[in-house]
Amino acid sequence: MFTGMRRGELLGLRWSNVNFSKINLMVQKSLCYHSQGMELLKTKTERSDRTLALTRETIEILKKVKKEQTKNRLRLGETYDTSSNLVFCNADGSPITKDAFRHRYDKTKKILGINIRFQDLRHTHITQLIEAGVNLKIASSRAGHSTQFQTKQKVALHKKCHFASHINGANRGSRTPTLIRR
Numbered sequence: 806m807f808t809g810m811r812r813g814e815l816l817g818l819r820w821s822n823v824n825f826s827k828i829n830l831m832v833q834k835s836l837c838y839h840s841q842g843m844e845l846l847k848t849k850t851e852r853s854d855r856t857l858a859l860t861r862e863t864i865e866i867l868k869k870v871k872k873e874q875t876k877n878r879l880r881l882g883e884t885y886d887t888s889s890n891l892v893f894c895n896a897d898g899s900p901i902t903k904d905a906f907r908h909r910y911d912k913t914k915k916i917l918g919i920n921i922r923f924q925d926l927r928h929t930h931i932t933q934l935i936e937a938g939v940n941l942k943i944a945s946s947r948a949g950h951s952t953q954f955q956t957k958q959k960v961a962l963h964k965k966c967h968f969a970s971h972i973n974g975a976n977r978g979s980r981t982p983t984l985i986r987r
Contacts (some may be wrong), residue, residue: 853949
């Protein structure tokens, strides 16, 4: 939510790409799914490779994740998967499958009482940057979009969907609007 990263980019993030002292991370890989399983590949486009500034709160969360992984590594010993050194992984260090990610995200949505697609969190982040006055070129770069026009399109669509969801939610008395496509 606080980086605007794609799902595959988050799941392909390695600890070697997190810089705690500079408070940033480098997006260089994406976890891709195909019929034979999962594979860590280059990002979607050349512009998808990028360095993202983080908040201190995000760094603190990442430190907690790293500490938890260290505990798991010590507990599991040689059975812990260190091959990819992923930031977001299963308790045994292995990559998270698409289905496992969906299950965990659905569980989190239920706990938080929200109903939003994961991809829409990315669009929300970029939209909030633009609304806060961040230059379109910078927001586009942060998103890893190939063009500024692509960013403008995504933001416009996100705003349209968000507005429609509030109207539809109000008409049904819903407290948790769903982002919908029209």
